[in-house]
Amino acid sequence: MEPLVTLENINKGFRDGESFHSVLNQVNLTLYQGQTVALMGPSGSGKSTLLNIIGGFETIDSGELFIHIDGQKQSVTPWKDKQWSQYRRQYLGVVFQQFNLLTPLNVRDNIIFSLAMNGQKWTPWCDELCEQLDISSLLQRKVENLSGGQQQRVAIARALAHKPPLLLADEPTGNLDQQAGLQVMTLLTSLAKQANTCVVMVTHSQQCADFMQTHLHLHGGSIEHLRNITPLAYE
Known part of the structure; x- marks a missing residue:
């Protein structure tokens, strides 16, 4: 498998008055194409912060973050906002707990x-996404008129439409009932497997984590436990 992102000795914290709170401590991690990773741990363990650093939404205090593009390993230290924006548009998909859909638009226009x-334009892959996500009949519907489960499916279609190498998901089922x-x-x-997309997902749900190949546990800002499992079969 080809590497996509490498984190070396990453540290991150914040100040609260005169106090300094460490969030991530000496985190080392490499993400590979097609890999699926569950980030687990108690609240405040640094899961969302780690996800945001991987996506360039937060900066690091020290350490090194590398992005692998077309087989070339690049340090992001000199990157400016323009480079991060270009990277996110081309290589990254994001699924939020709150969906973050464009409510004035219909489903098709959101995608x-x-x-x-x-x-890019609409492709046969987009048709396949919509069919498998069971939203083909909803393409002309305003997203604000959809149920939570339908909105989340639209968010997944939007995130995967351009077949990004990397997909970040922060509690993507947090607003849904268990069955949905x-x-x-x-x-x-x-769908991520079909697109050969690496998925990194923050979750508190063991059931959701069991869909992922790798379980990465954070505690006190450090990787406490890493294990590989056989994920649940795709049905």
């Missing part, structure tokens, strides 16, 4: 929006 950012959440996880991991 096309992410494609247009890369100068497990259905979303089945679809998300199956």
Whole structure:
């Protein structure tokens, strides 16, 4: 498997008055193409911070973050906002707990929006995504009129429409009931496998984590336990 992102001795913290709170301590991690990773741990252990650093939404205090593009390992230390924005548009997909859909638009236009950012158009892959996510009949519906489960499916289609090498998901089933959440996880991991996309997901749910190949546990800002499992079969 080809590496996508490498973190070396990453440290991150914040100040609260005169106090300094460490969030991540000497984190080392490499993510590979097609890999699926569950980030688990108690609240405040640094899961979302680690996810945000991987996506360039937060900066690091020390250490080194490398992005692998076309087989070339690049340090992001000199990157400015423009370079990060270009990277996220081309190589990254994001699924949020709150969906973050564009409510004035319908389903199709929400999906096309992410494609247009890369100068791309609707493709047969988009049709396949919508069919498998069972949203083909909803393409002309305003997203604000959809159920939570339907909105999450649209968010997944939007994130995967351009077949990004890396998908970041922060509690993607947190606003769904158990049955809808497990259905979303089945679809998300199956579609990511088809696109050969690496998925890194923050979750508190062991059931959701069991869909992922690698379980990475954070405690006190450090990787406490790392194990590989056989993920649940795609149905």
